[in-house]
Amino acid sequence: MISRGERVANYVILSVFAAFALFPIVTILSAALGPADSGETSGLGNFAAAWEVGHFGTYLRSSLAVSAFVVVVSVVLSIMSGYAFGTMRFRGQSVLFYLFMLGIMMPSEAVAVPLYFDLRSLGLIDTFWSVALPQVALSVAFGTFWMRAYFRASSRAIVEAARIDGASTWRILWRVLVPPARPAVVTLTVLVFMWTWNEFLIPLIMVTSESLRTAPLGLAFFQGQYTSGFTLLAAGSVIVATPVVVFYLFLQRHFVRGLLQGAVRE
């Protein structure tokens, strides 16, 4: 049994550490809710002012469009490729799988530069596709790995029974395997959403027009241009961070599980 003194010491250590973890977040929140340096707004009014001055409405809209596309497309493609790797046997299986695995570790910095110049010669730079498709590729590498692990562990007997009933491979996937896979799919969905929403380098390189700027990119520009005080910048930061944080608070289990199982894309 642990002594009372030890217990107190443990709580002190944990509190100190929780304070360290919250310290920068509290700095931002208190600045965002405090009186503005211009003295014109305070509290929630800061968010309205930041929304107006920083064009966050536009940025959130384009982040939402990019995230929705990347999440839906990469989750569907990952389910299909994970299904092939997890339940079927075919020639070149391991070579193809290792090719996908390379993508999990491949830093986007290395591919973003050649992608920019190739997309530029195709006239695709500064389009929705130049922001979304590279991120689908990055997410599909991890998604394939993730869904393959799930499908491999799922019951062979169910698949076999469905096949004997005459179900096609397509039907087996969506009617038999995917419904019980919901937890794995939700985890993948929240991870891809978080990566896409928070992604900075790819939009930074691919986008020049303001209407395509995603939220983190817009915040970076806002920081560069808006130098009169910190309040509105803090309010803008809160606006940018909030969607993922809200998801995190509700689906925490999925975030923790996914990130702990070796998801490296950032």
Add this chain to the structure above:
Amino acid sequence: MAGRSAGPPGEPRRVAYLYLLPAFAVYAAFLLYPIGRAVQLSLYDWDGLSLGRWVGLDNYVAIVADEGLRAAFGHALVLIVFYSGGPLVIGLGLAAILNHAKVRGLGFFRTVVFLPQVVAMVVVAVAWRRVYAPDGTLNTLLGALGLDSLTRGWLGDYTFALPAVGVVGTWFETGLVTVLLLAGMSRIPGELYEAARLDGAGAVREFFAVTLPSVRGEIAVALTLTVIAALRTFDLVYITTKGGPGDSTSVPSYEVYHRAFGLSQVGSAAAIGVTLTVVIFVISFGINRFADRRVS
């Protein structure tokens, strides 16, 4: 899509290629092909506009020979200490405490320490810029403690800018590492601890004889994740220091961006990107091989 196919599951299935095709097409077009192009570009001296000039391996030689580039990779090594070393030491301590003592509020604690992982790095960087500003939170705190002599503009200081960036890494990786290690420790069977105690082991011996060897796998995962994150630091440096002051916080990822789009040295940027990729592969395989061998 494909109809009924014959044979039991596990038989070679050609239909598998159809399921792979869409994912593979996007993956090949937007990752595999570009990395190949990166290798190609890295062999040229190219400004992004005019015709490139073949230079062979010169861009790679420069990574070793050029002082600025060597410094960038050196800075990445320093960041690894902050991103991996710090969180591992703190995380082992915290997780050991949490695993032993049945403290209340564990769920809340986990929510809090994990929070930095989900906040956009740009927001994290804006927050820490504020903390480190000359009139920022850290200096205010030091002033309140009567340590005015220590106050400075942390991110503008040649000596302190890189450690200051590193501390941000420690801050956001520690939660991940702690939760990871805690999950590992909670799987250690209680009998192991009982056996150690019967042998007369104290808390410290118990930690080194039982706890540490049992979480070797988790340590390997933690190291892989944090080392890669350290090597890939970009957003943070872009927002807080842009590599400055001087080049005291330049890192490989930032150099890739800066050279390609700031200095029009696309070949050199590609060579740094390829080198970074290789380093990341080698380190992750190395860490995992090491962990596997020790387990067996």
